[in-house]
Amino acid sequence: xxxxxxxxxxxxxxxxxxxxxxxxxxxxxxxxxxxxxxxxxxxxxxxxxxxxxxxxxxxxxxxxxxxxxxxxxxxxxxxxxxxxxxxxxxxxxxxxxxxxxxxxxxxxxxxxxxxxxxxxxxxxxxxxxxxxxxxxxxxxxxxxxxxxxxxxxxxxxxxxxxxxxxxxxxxxxxxxxxxxxxxxxxxxxxxxxxxxxxxxxxxxxxxxxxxxxxxxxxxxxxxxxxxxxxxxxxxxxxxxxxxxxxxxxxxxxxxxxxxxxxxxxxxxxxxxxxxxxxxxxxxxxxxxxxxxxxxxxxxxxxxxxxxxxxxxxxxxxxxxxxxxxxxxxxxxxxxxxxxxxxxxxxxxxxxxxxxxxxxxxxxxxxxxxxxxx
Numbered sequence: 021x022x023x024x025x026x027x028x029x030x031x032x033x034x035x036x037x038x039x040x041x042x043x044x045x046x047x048x049x050x051x052x053x054x055x056x057x058x059x060x061x062x063x064x065x066x067x068x069x070x071x072x073x074x075x076x077x078x079x080x081x082x083x084x085x086x087x088x089x090x091x092x093x094x095x096x097x098x099x100x101x102x103x104x105x106x107x108x109x110x111x112x113x114x115x116x117x118x119x120x121x122x123x124x125x126x127x128x129x130x131x132x133x134x135x136x137x138x139x140x141x142x143x144x145x146x147x148x149x150x151x152x153x154x155x156x157x158x159x160x161x162x163x164x165x166x167x168x169x170x171x172x173x174x175x176x177x178x179x180x181x182x183x184x185x186x187x188x189x190x191x192x193x194x195x196x197x198x199x200x201x202x203x204x205x206x207x208x209x210x211x212x213x214x215x216x217x218x219x220x221x222x223x224x225x226x227x228x229x230x231x232x233x234x235x236x237x238x239x240x241x242x243x244x245x246x247x248x249x250x251x252x253x254x255x256x257x258x259x260x261x262x263x264x265x266x267x268x269x270x271x272x273x274x275x276x277x278x279x280x281x282x283x284x285x286x287x288x289x290x291x292x293x294x295x296x297x298x299x300x301x302x303x304x305x306x307x308x309x310x311x312x313x314x315x316x317x318x319x320x321x322x323x324x325x326x327x328x329x330x331x332x333x334x335x336x337x338x339x340x341x342x343x344x345x346x347x348x349x350x351x352x353x354x355x356x357x358x359x360x361x362x363x364x365x366x367x368x369x370x371x372x373x374x375x376x377x378x379x380x381x382x383x384x385x386x387x388x389x390x391x392x393x
Contacts, residue, residue: 023324025326026053027348030055031330047349050369053097054070055068095377097121098121103118104141104157106142118139121139126176127384133378136180144160158207161215179221188290192291208247245320264294269292270286299348
């Protein structure tokens with residue numbers, strides 16, 4: 021098993037595609053997971069749009085494959101929004117955008133080129149606030165995603181869910197912070213029962229389980245490996261909190277109350293759980309055993325990419341391109357001895373493992389919408 025290391029391009033939102041490819045070559049990775057968020061979307065955190073999804077056809081697909089083969093890079097695409105909850109008009113736009121990405125992946129070769137689609141599911145709090153709300157969200161997922169997954173299947177495309185609970189997606193005035201259905205393994209297992217097709221699975225990010233005080237090694241032991249296609253390389257340093265504890269999110273209270281009582285309270289929607297986003301091997305240590313995690317993946321014969329998702333406070337959050345690149349390089353160096361054989365130039369991905377993207381020159385297909393689906 022020789023896993024390539026990729027970069028998720030959300031860290032390079034200030035660069036265009038050509039510049040991002042240059043950075044990937046400098047950092048010495050083997051692929052890019054291209055973020056293709058809606059330009060008119062509602063998110064403003066860690067988003068990027070590195071492909072022109074409005075004007076993407078067979079010619080653009082051919083050009084992209086040529087560019088990536090020239091750089092000896094592989095690729096996937098994704099956008100991560102709420103598809104079953106939130107504002108109803110935005111929800112439909114997000115669903116239609118996912119359908120656009122599925123068409124794009126098909127034109128790029130889909131599963132035959134391992135071009136997968138990354139997405140969130142989201143959460144519907146109108147349903148979630150009712151008794152049986154979690155089950156109602158699973159049924160809403162089945163209603164919305166069943167047809168989407170079957171459409172993707174007809175085009176030879178696989179859709180992958182990321183497990184971030186998106187804890188900052190609602191005001192801190194709400195008690196709970198579970199805002200994305202696949203945020204726990206139990207939900208993902210139930211999702212595959214409700215939509216049994218083989219062409220959907222997961223991008224697993226261990227950092228989200230670390231702050232939920234869940235061991236990623238145990239999660240992998242209980243994961244259906246046929247569903248696991250990508251690993252996000254991102255980590256977390258947990259900070260103990262004597263005031264709010266480490267099970268429930270920190271709550272919002274009047275600032276004057278907090279000051280008088282001498283306690284911290286939530287000052288923004290992302291300031292809820294007590295952790296700092298990190299990258300393995302860069303500055304601050306983290307609360308995760310990466311060797312144990314990689315070893316269980318090796319035991320389970322995981323062969324997919326390890327994708328660096330750089331949201332680290334000391335790297336991406338500085339806004340400094342030098343620090344962003346540095347953090348990615350450090351993560352590559354940190355993972356190399358865990359993933360690769362020792363060669364004359366140290367621990368390196370073997371060039372012999374590289375396989376170019378196949379050129380399919382597929383005929384165009386019309387855009388699909390939820391209404392037509």
